[in-house]
Amino acid sequence: MARFFTKVAALAALTLGLVGSIEAAPGNSLNYTGSICKDYVDYPVWAPPGVTIAMLEGGLVKAGLNETILGSLKAALPFCSNLFMINTCSGTFPRIDPIPVPNRPNSVNVRFACKSACQSLVTECAEYFTAVGAQAFLPNCEAPILATLQTVPPNGILYQPDGECNKVQSLSNAGAGPANNLTVTCQHPFVADPRPNGKTANEQYCMLGCCMKCPAQYHLYREGALEKGFTITNIIRAVSMVFSFILFLSYCLLPDKRSHPSALILFFSLSVFLFSVVIIFPLVDTRSMQCFDEINPTTQKNSLKCAIQGAMLIFASASTCAWCTVLIINLHLHTVWNSAWLAKKYLMIHTICWGYAAAITGVALGLGEVKWEFATLCLVSQHRAPTLFFYPMAAMIFPAFLVHVATFAHIARISAQASGDSETMSRSTLSAGAAAVISHRRHVMMAIRIQWRAALMAVCSILAVTFYWLFYFIQLKKINPATLKDHIIHFVSCLKKGSPHDFCADELAPFLPPYGLMIAAEGLVSSIGIVIFIVFFKATLVREWGDWFSSIGYLCSGKRKQKKEQDQFFVI
Template structure:
């Protein structure tokens, strides 16, 4: 398209008369019957002598101005530029008597609007000749009278056109730009040599995968996600230690410690997926140079994403079990869950399996941000977050009810004197005191489970809110027009960090993005701090001491010596 948009209105200015906003001119007045401006021209147009609408559109076609070429413009540029082309190519005519007509020419404001919306785009694609020059005469008007040409006219006395119906383009077509870093040349690996990915590629240039890394300051996301990856790796190790503790140590596999064991297993699975990006971060994020990973084009992404979805749902399931167990034990003095573990296994593991199967069955596991694959942004609410909400919010309400009960009982316990012997109390008063003691004992025993439930719910809710409110900003279609400004900023020689700062208001805040990822990455560390109490250290010491005696034979020797004292 070497002559793209040059001499935009050369023919439109044929046989112009005197300079003025409404010029009396010879020629003819005719209805518009062309195709290029059919959605903009709904008035009688002025035609120079011996000229037809087809002649004008034919000249525009030779210059590269066609419907297909115009559809290559961005949505922001398309309409202003079409208004500019149509208003100057086809002036409005009113009869002035005889064979003369009052002619309204193009508006200065229309030219300026087209310049504002399109100059960056034309600069990017090296089409500077197409940029409207509003301080110069209407292109081509100097060929005829007056010799100085006709300038663009002021508002109120000029040819104003607007789209009759919104038929703007959906994006940019096959124009080719010179690719400035961080953009790379489109490898065109699609069917038939088409673009690799229409969301990330435009006019022969593509944002390399992972695309978001190029839109923030240099190295910012790499550094931030390295920190969150390290945090998740620490969580993996600490949660594994907690799993071993509750799996190996005596009396830790019975109710209610078993709830903590299964919860810890889920958190370990939630954290262990960090092994995938630690081995090859880009191998999880990207299928190739341009395309982000999906379960269809990257098996590692499918496996890692499935584990993460399963572990996330299962973690919330066992967290809900902890909350309900605390409620039943504290409020109702019931150990109902102690005999219903078969039901908990069916609900928690089964529910997580069902959600994971739906995500995989619908093909919605993919990479969107950070370093891990999860459910796609488009389907995450229905497939992932709503199933989590079905557990989290009811559990949260139950948790609040439990703590209101604890607060009420604690207040009563402080107000009532229990110095009186139980023999002097009525049966009702004795029962009330017994319940208070039970509640206070329950909270002393299970405060760790209560605290962990609150931490887990806060973490999930914070991440969920970030996902809903902020992450959608990073969608390529949402960013399209702002990406144009980013490319232009680079094109005119500005530094990458400067251009990233200009783009930052349209992206998720950097600090909030890292905070959201850090919060969920630290869950394993939090449960370790909460549940790994000093008693576990003593029990590990005793366990290692017992193993030492067993391995060295000293235990048998002591028993052989003790048998004489037993006798």
């Protein structure tokens, strides 16, 4: 395909070098006998002395315009192919005016390419030449034609106005006329650009009369692949929602789970539940969360549901990272410094965690950057996500990760020292300093036995979020339509040749984020609720829930009131 783009660029350069217009030009009148412009030339052709049709056409072939390349160009972009051939053929094979020039019996009027044809090519097809990296070869319709600088020195001749130029049309009438009036045939899964008010429906997803149907990325992979993959990740997130809600209720309702540090897990599980509960929106109607209409994706400006769901997801993501950071710091303070400092700072903790999440969400909404671009959920737009979403969270979570590493390094060092010391030595034989060291070791080992679940959960959450961030930064940008434009043109050309969609998708696959990696990244962050449920749910919770339901049943039966009335007889 790269060779094809190179040849198209060379062909555009050839157009610059051959088209022009002169009057009373000496030369020969020839019948066109070539093949490349057979659908455009049906008139006597002017050629300079000593030049034949075969030589002119040989120059085109040498530059890369053969029937194979022309077929590929016509299959991919029929109306641009038509405009390109009109401009090329009218300039390469100028028309001889049948009216002879007075007083010049050996000369004839010659009509070269029209300025209007040049302008139509530039106006309608500049985007295509830009996509293939050949924008430098588009003709400059205001400058002298390069070839005439040699034939009519020193200034050459400009493109000619209508009525005085070689006005060429397609003899087959296929794609003839101005490009704006062409009937464009768009290959499935592309649809014709409706061009409301004369403008393209979406500059990002439309090009040269055809638009990629929303959701755009779904059509670039094998048929049904992303639908199946994201359905699986949606189910995982739904299960996470249920499990995180159970855990949240456990730490919210059970009596001994509402004190420090269990309260930290309560608010962390609440954040994870909010992070997972947004899946309700696409589960109810996936397409309405992705697409505003047939072409345009949803944004906070055209879809209230996208705005609400996106705000919830941004807020929950930031608050999850914030409460995970607090858990890590609390573990570090308790394990390394034997401090419960955070137990008395809950007002400050709530202000920082919820305020931090609200600030990130407010900025994203205020700048209008919430939209759908990936999977089934609205989030911050790709080009603003690093500064508005990922970097602010990284500023909190990565320092916390370093604190976590320091905590485990301290635990490892203390454990190594403990294993090297004799455990049979009585405390009476130890100095005060040695006894303090052993006491700290015992404290550390007790702390890790009590809080290893929080430590494991923090590690799992950080790993999942980091994996997703790396995928987002390294891979997801590949799916941007602006990045894929030249490859999508090849994809369209492949479809127009009659190749199966999956075959064309396989050819496009090297330029897209790997399918398995995409589903893995989305599935990993979707499973956080399941992970924390597995880590924190234990047999004692079942017994505590049993006791809680028993107490509720006891209260509802009225026995507690009866017991209070009986106890009044024993009150003095």
